[in-house]
Amino acid sequence: MTLSTQVIAKTNLSKSPAPPKSKSPLRLSIERFFRNPLAVAGLVILLAIIFVTVFPQIFTHYSPSTPDIMNTDSPPSAMHPLGTDSSGYDYLARDLYGGRVDLTVAFAAAFMTMFLGVIYGGISGFFGGWVDTLMMRFVDIMLNFPFISLILVLEAILNTSSQWMLVLVVGITSWPGAARLMRGVFLQMREQDYVVGAQTIGASKWRIIFRHMLPNSLSFLIVLVSFSVASYVGLDAALSFLGLGVPISVPSWGGILNSTTDYISLKTEPYAWMPPATLIVLTILSVNFIGDGLRDAFDPQSKA
Amino acid sequence: MSDNTALLSVRDLQKYFPIKRGLMQSTKGYVRAVDGVSFDVSPGETFGLVGESGCGKSTTGRSILRLIEPTGGQVFFGGKDIRKLGRSSMRKMRQEMQIVFQDPYGSLNPRYTIKQTLEEPLIIHGMERSSAARTKKIAELLETVGLSPSRMNRYPHEFSGGQRQRIGIARALAVNPKLIIADEPVSALDVSVQSQVLNLLDDLQKQLNLAYVFIAHDLSVVKHISDRIGVMYLGKIVELSDADDLYAEPLHPYSQALLSAVPIPDPDAKRERIILQGDLPSPANPPTGCPFHPRCKDAMDICKTVTPQWKEVRPGHHVACHLYH
Numbered sequence: 001m002t003l004s005t006q007v008i009a010k011t012n013l014s015k016s017p018a019p020p021k022s023k024s025p026l027r028l029s030i031e032r033f034f035r036n037p038l039a040v041a042g043l044v045i046l047l048a049i050i051f052v053t054v055f056p057q058i059f060t061h062y063s064p065s066t067p068d069i070m071n072t073d074s075p076p077s078a079m080h081p082l083g084t085d086s087s088g089y090d091y092l093a094r095d096l097y098g099g100r101v102d103l104t105v106a107f108a109a110a111f112m113t114m115f116l117g118v119i120y121g122g123i124s125g126f127f128g129g130w131v132d133t134l135m136m137r138f139v140d141i142m143l144n145f146p147f148i149s150l151i152l153v154l155e156a157i158l159n160t161s162s163q164w165m166l167v168l169v170v171g172i173t174s175w176p177g178a179a180r181l182m183r184g185v186f187l188q189m190r191e192q193d194y195v196v197g198a199q200t201i202g203a204s205k206w207r208i209i210f211r212h213m214l215p216n217s218l219s220f221l222i223v224l225v226s227f228s229v230a231s232y233v234g235l236d237a238a239l240s241f242l243g244l245g246v247p248i249s250v251p252s253w254g255g256i257l258n259s260t261t262d263y264i265s266l267k268t269e270p271y272a273w274m275p276p277a278t279l280i281v282l283t284i285l286s287v288n289f290i291g292d293g294l295r296d297a298f299d300p301q302s303k304a
Numbered sequence: 305m306s307d308n309t310a311l312l313s314v315r316d317l318q319k320y321f322p323i324k325r326g327l328m329q330s331t332k333g334y335v336r337a338v339d340g341v342s343f344d345v346s347p348g349e350t351f352g353l354v355g356e357s358g359c360g361k362s363t364t365g366r367s368i369l370r371l372i373e374p375t376g377g378q379v380f381f382g383g384k385d386i387r388k389l390g391r392s393s394m395r396k397m398r399q400e401m402q403i404v405f406q407d408p409y410g411s412l413n414p415r416y417t418i419k420q421t422l423e424e425p426l427i428i429h430g431m432e433r434s435s436a437a438r439t440k441k442i443a444e445l446l447e448t449v450g451l452s453p454s455r456m457n458r459y460p461h462e463f464s465g466g467q468r469q470r471i472g473i474a475r476a477l478a479v480n481p482k483l484i485i486a487d488e489p490v491s492a493l494d495v496s497v498q499s500q501v502l503n504l505l506d507d508l509q510k511q512l513n514l515a516y517v518f519i520a521h522d523l524s525v526v527k528h529i530s531d532r533i534g535v536m537y538l539g540k541i542v543e544l545s546d547a548d549d550l551y552a553e554p555l556h557p558y559s560q561a562l563l564s565a566v567p568i569p570d571p572d573a574k575r576e577r578i579i580l581q582g583d584l585p586s587p588a589n590p591p592t593g594c595p596f597h598p599r600c601k602d603a604m605d606i607c608k609t610v611t612p613q614w615k616e617v618r619p620g621h622h623v624a625c626h627l628y629h
Contacts, residue, residue: 193411
């Protein structure tokens, strides 16, 4: 009793008139992220790439869909800094505009994956038991789903291919990984004392899910999204390269690569395929660095 | 030992966890984490529950609060069997009984400020309608547990273990409970802070006439705070008595062994140390007869076959052991 009164006295003494502003865990994570040079470099590069693909007009006055028929197969020149292809399309314009498709598909598919994964995995992990068993068996099936054949079938049925179909296909075939991760996070979090504590206080299921469990799984989610963006950029490029992506008339990085795969182009026209390949590599690398940085920022203990 | 004045009466409480194996997840047996526990707690009393790790103390505590759904037995709180309550009446009942956790680092939502953490129970139970009234109540709560209200907008990571435990206690107090289940509330704290938190619990009990079920594995901690003590072994209470009585003369060989491990603050004191042999048997496959017989120094033949009956050996001193039959 004497001890505790002493403590009360002490805390009252240390009561300062204006306590310094308190930093939330999220704020601290953001500060940690910006202290990581690789992550910041990744962020700068990604923002630069996004900027040039959103405002390509600043860098080229050519349209990616209007060919310069007087100048086909031209090497780099003052008029066409990266030359033109066999139809007279300006490579620089196609490279810059092409990023729109790749980045839109990657980000949209990543958010779709996240959305489906959180809902599905969250339900599975929160309720557990037979609901969980059943839902996870379905995930096992989906994880083995051959999505390239799904794209082929969809393209054949709809007789078209567009970037939104790519988003849809990537989204509905890629969520099981995210769902499995969220299930694990929720299962673990359900046993946390602060969740049990909220239960003893009488909080409802929804309150526990939305106020306690979701905000605390946010860090896992953001890291998941950032890494999946990187893999979808690669996936999208690969699909376009295989000719399963957007139509040839729509510029995309993978599509440009596809049109320059003949021996002559590869050997004599590095200006044709080096820039889109570099853009793909840079995008994937920068997104991965950002993902790494976010993971370390949210969970400093896991730093390898 | 039925007592009408009891605040909490636990009767033959059981929690069996099924062991599932194989492709069809068929039940292959049960882990008897809590196997027929009965005790009473009066208003304003502290009931200590001791035993080694894995004996079912925490499961007992959580089953009383229905954080884990018990498989059998009754829990009466203020005369009502809480296992029969529906969802909404159970939620009201939660105001009456609260829990304080062992781990002060895991028991607070890291993304909530202290104010948000303490505000939540007030909002859920509609206790203070206006935001200003809630802030005032939170300030009072923090002062009650010996923390400065000026720090209510801070996050848990800015507090030490002992301070967080005080916040955990404040959250439990927010709904004006009559009973607090303290699940090893000081075992994660270092010794100097332990005494502060124990003194705080003691003060609060006197001010607010709280009843505690105090779960611990450290007998010296339990002795300091408890009025009565139940000694648990393998899901069962083997001895139950007044704290002073138990410490003066433990009857069950297991209690004797536990008590002989408590250090005496006198270097010249001589005492026989009873070292327990072997490990705690698996609660999935408990020994026949008395569950303690494989490790008991006084084991007799009867102990291997017959489960000892619960017996009041002296007024208020119960034991389940063949030595006293």
